[in-house]
Amino acid sequence: NAGVTQTPKFQVLKTGQSMTLQCAQDMNHEYMSWYRQDPGMGLRLIHYSVGAGITDQGEVPNGYNVSRSTTEDFPLRLLSAAPSQTSVYFCASSYGGRGYTFGSGTRLTVV
Amino acid sequence: GQQVMQIPQYQHVQEGEDFTTYCNSSTTLSNIQWYKQRPGGHPVFLIQLVKSGEVKKQKRLTFQFGEAKKNSSLHITATQTTDVGTYFCAGKEGAQKLVFGQGTRLTINP
Numbered sequence: 001n002a003g004v005t006q007t008p009k010f011q012v013l014k015t016g017q018s019m020t021l022q023c024a025q026d027m028n029h030e031y032m033s034w035y036r037q038d039p040g041m042g043l044r045l046i047h048y049s050v051g052a053g054i055t056d057q058g059e060v061p062n063g064y065n066v067s068r069s070t071t072e073d074f075p076l077r078l079l080s081a082a083p084s085q086t087s088v089y090f091c092a093s094s095y096g097g098r099g100y101t102f103g104s105g106t107r108l109t110v111v
Numbered sequence: 112g113q114q115v116m117q118i119p120q121y122q123h124v125q126e127g128e129d130f131t132t133y134c135n136s137s138t139t140l141s142n143i144q145w146y147k148q149r150p151g152g153h154p155v156f157l158i159q160l161v162k163s164g165e166v167k168k169q170k171r172l173t174f175q176f177g178e179a180k181k182n183s184s185l186h187i188t189a190t191q192t193t194d195v196g197t198y199f200c201a202g203k204e205g206a207q208k209l210v211f212g213q214g215t216r217l218t219i220n221p
Contacts, residue, residue, distance in 0.1 A: 100156060
């Protein structure tokens with residue numbers, strides 16, 4: 001099993017550009033979520049999904065969109081990148097209320 | 112909304128000393144999870160506590176969940192250099208959202 005796969009690992013965007021961070025898991029986990037990690041701020045929940053076709057907002061959803069058309073994939077879209085979105089983004093999945101499995105992260109810089 | 116506070120933010124110890132990090136929630140939690148993140152890495156799940164007053168041990172690590180299910184602690188006995196990293200608690204309110212504390216970064220002087 002590959003676990004949770006995130007692509008790309010690194011990305012530099014210009015202000016105003018849009019992009020999609022990819023997240024895929026092969027463990028048949030129903031629950032998937034996106035977090036951003038900034039120094040001293042811990043992990044903040046952006047969006048989450050409890051199953052295909054169902055998504056909801058977390059603590060910091062503004063500027064991001066998600067969709068969950070399949071159990072395996074949960075992409076995160078940045079609509080118009082801003083320097084404040086410079087961060088490390090982690091995708092995570094779980095099932096049955098158990099511990100989360102995290103991807104290796106995407107380091108995003110917006111200039 | 113739900114808030115999870117974790118202290119201290121940083122802790123530096125000599126190898127062999129003990130280490131404790133504390134986690135407090137503004138609301139009653141259905142369960143609490145603990146994660147470890149090595150420098151440059153991603154969070155890795157350590158354990159989940161569900162019952163009021165629960166205590167669980169993993170070798171030198173002891174995890175506690177408060178009686179009111181609003182606080183938790185992680186205690187490491189006799190730290191080793193392999194314990195270096197940031198330890199996060201994360202609380203669940205209900206069955207869905209998992210909210211993380213700010214983390215405690217542990218550094219160790221060998």
